[in-house]
Amino acid sequence: MLVEIFGNKTAAMVMLYLYHYGEAYPTGLAKDMGITLSQVQKQMDKFDQAGLLVSKKSGTVRIYQFNPKSPVARKVKELVKIFYDGMGIEEREKLFQVRRRPRRKGKPVIGRSQ
C-alpha cells in the first residue's frame, strides 16, 4: 500500500530508509537498497522540491533528512511510521542491514554489513 500511496517502489523505499536511519545520502541509499543511483537522486529531488526533505552538504556528499520544520513532512513521517511499525523485525533487519549509527573506529561488526 505504501508503494501505491507514493506512486512507486523507489519512493516508498526512500521514505522507509529515511525513517529507519534518520538521514541518507543518495549513493549509500542506492547501494543499500539495490536501486539505481539515478532513480534515488530523482526521487529525493522530487521530495526535496515538495518540501518533505531538506539536505545539506557534508564534504562532497549531500545528506538528506525529513524536513523537521515542515508540518506536512511531519505528517508524512507519521504515515511512514505506520508502515514501518507494521513490518516484522526480521523484515526490517533484512531490509536495513547496514549499520549507519556512529561507531567506535575499529570496533568489529558481527553478522552485519559495515
Added chain:
Amino acid sequence: MKFDFKNCSEEALWKYVASHLNKKGIDTVLVGGAVVSIYTKGAYKSGDLDFITTNLFVDDLPEAMAEIGFKKTSKRHYEHPECPHLFVEFPPGPIGIGEELNIEPDVMNVKGAAIKILSPTDSVKDRLASYIHFQDRDGLDQALLIAKSQPIKLDAVLKWCEREGAIDAFEEFKQGLEPYSK
C-alpha cells in the same frame, strides 16, 4: 515610474513582486530571511525573498513573473537580470511553523493590493525553528534581532517552543533579550 531593481531593498522588492502577483490572482506570503531584513530595517541582509503561494494550484506563475522581468532559473527560483543582489524563491506550501499550521500573516495594502508577510511573532518562531531543528545559531540571532526591533508576543513564542519540545531554546532566546528589556 520604473522600479529600481539595481538598488532595491528586500522590502521594496517584496512590495513590488507581491502586489504584482496579487493583481494576477496569485496570493503570497513572504517568509524566511527577507522578513527578518524587513523587520530589522536592513540590519540583517537576506539575499533572497521566499514567497509561499496560498493558492493550491498555480499554473501561470512563470508567466506572471516574466511580466516583471523575472526568469525562472530552477524549479522554484527566479532571477532578474538587473537585480543580482536578490533572487526570488517559491518554497512549497502550506505555511507552517513546526506543529503550527493556522498561520495568520500580517496584511499590508500596497496600491490597492493586499500583500502578506509573516507577523513578527511568527517570524521569531520560524527563525527559532531553524535553531531548534538544524542547530543553526544564525536562526537564534535573527529571532533576537526581530524581537529587539518589533513588538512580539513572548507568551505565544513560549507556547510554541513548549509544543516543539524546545523549552531550552526559549530560555536561551529570553536570556538574549534580557539586556534589552531593562
